[in-house]
Structure formats: C-alpha cells, structure tokens
C-alpha cells in the first residue's frame with residue numbers, strides 16, 4: 440500500500456492538515472484516529488461509507504489517501520465543513536463573494552437594530568449587519584464559492600472574544616440565550632468586541648489557503664440528508680461496492696446536535712433561538728424506539744452495500760442502552776462477520792463528559808467486524 444505519510448495530516452504544515460481541521464464540531468473523531476483507522480482497514484481505490492459523517496473526517500482522510508467515499512450527514516453545519524474541506528472553491532472567487540456580500544450589509548441596518556438582545560450583545564453592529572447580509576445572500580446549498588465562504592464564517596462565528604466574530608462563547612457549542620446574557624453581564628462583557636468583519640474573514644481565508652488546497656479523490660460524495668432516506672437510493676446502484684463502513688452514530692439521550700449548534704444553524708437560515716426542533720432525528724434521541732429504528736434502518740441499508748470481503752468499524756457510547764442496541768443491530772445485519780468489542784482509547788472528552796455527565800460509566804467502545 441502506498442499511502443501518504445502521517446505528516447500530511449498532523450500539524451498545520453500541509454494543505455491537507457490545515458483543511459482537515461475545518462471546523463469545530465461536537466463529538467468529532469480525533470483526526471489521528473480517523474486517519475489511522477482508514478489506513479488500517481482499507482486500501483487505495485476502496486470505497487468507504489459513513490452514514491453519520493459529522494464533519495466528515497472519515498471520508499476526508501480516505502479521500503486524501505486514494506480512497507473513494509460516500510458520507511451522509513443530516514446537519515448542514517457538518518455537511519458544509521465536509522463539502523468545503525474536500526473541495527474548497529478557488530480563493531479568488533471566495534474573496535470576490537466576500538466583497539460582494541460585504542457591500543450588501545448597508546441594507547441591513549434597520550434589521551440589525553431590530554434583532555433580539557442576545558444578538559446585539561453577541562456581535563458588534565457591523566458584524567451583525569454583515570451576518571444578516573450573509574444569511575440572506577449566500578446560496579451555500581448550490582454554489583461552491585458560497586459554501587466555502589459560509590463554512591469559514593461558521594468556523595469563526597463564535598468562540599473566544601477577539602479570536603472569533605462573537606462576544607466570549609465556546610467554540611464547539613453555542614450556549615443558551617438567557618445563560619449567555621446573564622454570563623456576559625456578570626463578567627462585564629455586555630459590549631461585544633469591535634471586529635471589522637471583512638478584514639477578519641479575509642485574513643482567516645488567506646490563512647486557510649496559505650498551503651494550497653488538498654488533493655482529494657474526485658470520487659468522493661458529501662451528501663446532505665437523512666441516511667434513512669438517502670441510503671435506499673444508493674442501494675439501487677451501489678450494492679456490494681463498499682469495503683469499509685466506518686462511522687459513529689448519535690448516542691441515545693446524550694447530545695442534541697441542533698441545539699448545540701443553534702447559532703451556526705441560525706446563520707444558515709434557522710430560527711433565532713435554540714428550542715425549536717422537534718423533527719425526527721433532530722432532537723436528542725431520547726425516545727428509545729425512534730433510536731432503535733434509526734440504527735436498524737441505517738445499518739440494515741448499509742449491510743446491503745458492503746463487498747463480500749469487508750470491514751465495519753463503529754465507535755459508540757459505552758453506556759448500556761446505546762452499546763447493546765448497536766451490537767444487537769450490527770449482529771443482526773452483518774451476520775457473516777466476526778465481532779470484537781473493545782473500549783476506545785480515550786484521547787478527548789466523550790460526548791457524555793462534554794455534557795457534564797459525571798456517571799461512572801464513561802467512555803466509548805469500538806465495535807470492529809470483519810468478513811473474510
């Protein structure tokens with residue numbers, strides 16, 4: 440196997456490693472783990488499948504070392520990161536779009552003044568006007584240049600004061616409205632930092648492109664959608680094509696990817712508060728039957744796509760319900776495979792710990808299956 444050296448993805452010295460880190464996503468795989476697992480369980484030219492792709496580290500890692508891949512993600516924030524890192528638009532076209540949309544901001548003064556208190560405290564006037572212009576004018580679903588620009592704006596939408604567009608906030612998780620307002624007041628931060636948005640985003644774009652853009656396999660599909668609906672369409676023409684299924688499904692009752700990312704989701708046209716998503720698969724996966732149905736449907740469809748000789752690698756929550764449900768479903772659909780279950784190496788906080796869960800049952804498990 441003639442795979443790329445590790446330094447392609449570690450550190451910040453290559454185009455691949457720089458783009459691989461885009462952007463902050465909740466419960467993301469450590470890059471090194473994604474890269475090494477892809478290397479270990481697949482070969483050049485193989486097809487990899489990830490039906491719960493998050494920020495697409497699995498598919499991206501494969502794509503830079505000659506694998507083909509299909510990743511599916513229901514959350515547009517993760518999808519935009521995946522799409523952009525795999526195929527960023529040329530820098531000059533993105534800068535042109537930035538200039539155009541920045542010029543539009545003059546039309547959004549009144550709209551900015553009418554925004555709720557949270558937004559006025561989170562962003563200075565110029566940034567908020569700019570964001571409103573971006574929100575209405577970028578066609579990020581259909582244009583590559585707009586998708587790239589939007590992805591970069593999403594990365595820096597919130598985070599440390601003066602290192603992002605916002606007042607002090609976590610980078611990976613947007614806090615609630617009342618919590619944030621109270622926190623800013625208590626810490627004498629009612630006034631957001633004065634940031635010049637055009638210059639700020641331009642600098643971030645130029646940094647990201649400084650080493651070039653990654654060389655990715657053109658046979659890489661980054662799909663926005665619900666895997667339960669998308670996979671049956673792939674089954675029609677892709678049966679028996681995939682050598683490696685590598686994924687991490689949502690964990691039952693742990694994370695709500697939408698409310699944790701609500702501010703970025705607002706940026707993409709969503710509501711201006713975090714408590715609104717009741718749609719199936721977009722909440723916190725509290726209903727055990729819905730959770731079972733999702734995994735059962737998705738892994739059932741995936742099993743039809745696998746090659747005769749293939750591997751399955753699923754990282755999931757160690758707690759009983761999620762772990763046992765996942766093992767049961769995988770055993771049912773991948774009946775000719777051997778199965779190893781082992782605790783995942785802890786190299787970061789798990790989904791559970793980030794949520795402040797202090798239960799003794801911590802960590803994740805790796806379920807590794809093989810059909811020879």
Ligand SMILES: C[S@@+](CC[C@H](N)C(=O)[O-])C[C@H]1O[C@@H](n2cnc3c(N)ncnc32)[C@H](O)[C@@H]1O
Nearest residue numbers: 467468491492493494512513514665666688689
């Ligand atoms: C544990 S995270 C995956 C994180 C990923 N391994 C990474 O490194 O970024 C699970 C992902 O599944 C996505 N998801 C949940 N239900 C889905 C569905 N029905 N179809 C596609 N994606 C879904 C969530 O939005 C979330 O991004």
